[in-house]
Amino acid sequence: MSLDGAFLHIVCNELQPLVGARVDKVYQPSREEIVVSLRTYRDGGKKIVLSANSVSARVNLTTATFENPQQPPMFCMLLRKHLSGGRLMAIRQDGLERIVSLDFECTNEIGDIVTNSLVAEIMGRHSNIILVRDGRVIDSVKRITDDISSVRRVLPGIRYEAPPRQDRLCLLDAEPQQVLDAIADSPERLCKKLSAVLEGVSPILTREMAWYSAKDVDAACNALSDSAKDRLRFILGRVKSAVSGGECCFTVVSEPGGRKKDFCFINIEQYSTSMVISHENSANELLDGFFASQDRTERTRQRAHDLLKLLMNSYERVSRKLELQKKELAECSEREVFRVRGDLINANIWRLEKGQSKAVLEDFTTGEPVEIQLDPRLTPAQNAQKYYTEYRKLDTAEKKLTELIAKGQQELVYIDSVFDAASRTDSESDLAEIRRELREQGYLKGGVRADEKVKKTSDPLHFRSSEGFEILVGRNNRQNDQLTLKTAKATDIWLHTQGIAGSHVIIRTEGRQPGEQTLFEAAQLAAFHSKGRSGSGVPVDYVAVKFVKKPAGAKPGMVIFTNNRTLYVTPDENLVNSLKANNAKA
Incomplete structure (x- = not known):
């Protein structure tokens, strides 16, 4: 999947009409990605993306929209300083090497005309984007020190040397x-x-x-x-x-x-x-x-890295707590032994005296002799009460632990659903909504700010089946609640992957009965927008919305349902894209 030098040469040939364009804006949407917006007289605005990502390193024209960080990175500010207003003078490639240089004629701090070159080295995990002037490095996306490479350094102020060309x-x-x-x-x-x-x-x-x-x-x-x-x-x-x-x-x-x-x-x-x-x-x-x-x-x-790390840590913490609680619950299964010992002591209290350290008594059911440990400082009645107290303590602990384990398992399901939503999100606004949800639930510190409380939930994803039914897909847990509990009508169809974290999906029936094809396509959307996206034979439950309920006190996105049926589908991205295109045409 790597971009080779031959393909890159064709890309550069297609970019040649941009020579003479002026730099309008420079963005850095992510740590290893630069977008240069150019202004031309004939074609208006054009954007060139340069990526040093190990799996998607490239240089090409793009029509994509980018959501930029609120605070521009330092390298982005440096590029704006040296390239803004500059004119693209040349696009160079040495043979079929995967190195492209964009030469810009710019004005420096004292008004002199200088040539600044933005060099994109497309070399897998060694890819880099370097700003060069007069043969010296001004700065780069990745600084290469002696600790990283003893062959070739890339640091501000040193002379730029291209990677050695192989004899081919x-x-x-x-x-x-x-x-x-x-x-x-x-x-x-x-x-x-x-x-x-x-x-x-x-x-x-x-x-x-x-x-x-x-x-x-x-x-x-x-x-x-x-x-x-x-x-x-x-x-x-x-x-x-x-x-x-x-x-x-x-x-x-x-x-x-x-x-x-x-x-x-x-x-x-x-x-x-x-x-x-x-x-x-x-x-x-x-x-x-x-x-x-x-x-x-x-x-x-990249932007959600800290959020995903927090969720992973929370998941592991709850999992460890559950393991300890299950171990304690297993110990509670011995509680009947303490009750039987108390009963045996009471039944034979006339044979026992204070000061005994143990007693051998006959079991009620088997008749076999049972050795019971006694506290010599206590009377027989007090020893019986001691065993009853231990029995009641374990009995209460079992009830409490069973309740805590159920809550812990529900919390794991919830954390898993938030992790899935955060890993699938594709915009900063969706991430902000997930952060707001986690603050409401107490996973993030700081509480919910007043402006966040009144902020409107974003709209769900819209699709349209081949039979003309509108299909809505939630982006996160808060939106899932909004979609299922408020937007959907009782006769609409609700879908969700069975036992797998994912989005709520609603088929808007509008009084009609959806056919098997619509159900299949909606199930495809449910499987695609879940943790089962890369699987096959993913089970998807579907049921009328009137059979879906939210338990009191349940976390966002958590519901229960009855009367459901199940479909098994293998997610198909092409089908998902076609359903999205159907909605755009409608």
């Missing part, structure tokens, strides 16, 4: 025959050898070359027939033409469930029918669509 053939310059000569007689797999010989090619591209040539992604170089070599020579020429500005086929490879797996700039045939193939109009559109939702989730996860 560049597709832009090499002829197909040179590549064939370089792999000739090698016993290695063709796809692996192509990755070692060629600069800027990804695994999916080399596997596709091997598949096109030998109809086998594991074919060895020295096992290629003459016809396979001819096909390899042809596909190499076609790839070179595409990278050099020729015709491309921007392809996205997805799993049957809808999860996007990989992408390339030529058509992909190696997966046959095991994967779903789709196409985009441009390299920038492909990258924007491929990484947009993933990045949004990652940004929110």
Whole structure:
């Protein structure tokens, strides 16, 4: 899924019309992501996103909207100081290396014209975004010290040195025959050898070359027939033409469930029918669509890190408390022994005297002798009362512990539901709503502020079934309560994953009876917006809203229901997206 140098070259070619645009704004939505907003005379505003995230590092045009932190990070403030108002003069890439430099003509503090370069190094977990002037580093998203790397440092004030370039053939310059000569007689797999010989090619591209040539992604170089070599020579020429500005086929490879797996700039045939193939109009559109939702989730996860940590700690604390309570409850099962001993002492009180340390008495049911320990300082009646007192203490403890364990288990379910909502949220406002809920429940310190108490709950997610029924999905527990207990009517249909934390889902029936397809689609939404999103055969209960009740004193989002039926579905992201699109068209 990594972005290779060849694809990056095509992206840079598509960005060339932006040369001459001026920097309007600079944002930093997350720690490893920069957005540069450019203003052009012909096309208006355009946004370039530069990401140094280990799994989504890239440079591309974007149409996505970003929710920025209230306080801009220091690196963002630095970029605004050095780039604001500057003119984009060049977009450079060295060969097919995964390093892109955006050169801006700017004015420094004393009014001189200077060139500031924003360098994006796309290298997996070593990715970085560096601001450079006159060959020296001003600052970077990730500062690399000697403790992190002894080979190459990236620190303010030191000279910028690009990562060492490997000695490989560049597709832009090499002829197909040179590549064939370089792999000739090698016993290695063709796809692996192509990755070692060629600069800027990804695994999916080399596997596709091997598949096109030998109809086998594991074919060895020295096992290629003459016809396979001819096909390899042809596909190499076609790839070179595409990278050099020729015709491309921007392809996205997805799993049957809808999860996007990989992408390339030529058509992909190696997966046959095991994967779903789709196409985009441009390299920038492909990258924007491929990484947009993933990045949004990652940004929110970074902001929610402290919240998720708090919930994990709370879950572990309650779990430990439950274990201790269950252990104490197991000890309470011995309480009958104390009652029987008290009864035996009372029944044989005439045989006992003060000062005895033990007594051997006959059991009522078996007749077997039972040895009972006595306190010699107490009378027989007092010893009997001592055993009765211990019995009553354990009996009371059992009742209290049973109640506490039930409450603890309910609290675990609640914490799990909040954790699920926090991990699925994709906006700062939703996170703020979850924080407000946790303050109300006492998990966060500080209490609820007056302005938070009157703040309106956000709207639920809206979808529309293929049969035309409106479907609503709660974003968090407070919204689940609002949706189920106030918004929904008695004849509407309520759905929720069985025994799995997730959102409440409502089908607005409006007096009609939804068909099986609508129920299936709503169940898909319930499974997708739950912890069972990545599972299969997820059980989803559904029932009329009139059978759903909220117990007195229950935490937000917690309800009980009867008369339910169950569907089993496997979440499909493509179906969820189509239901969202149906609502947009309505």
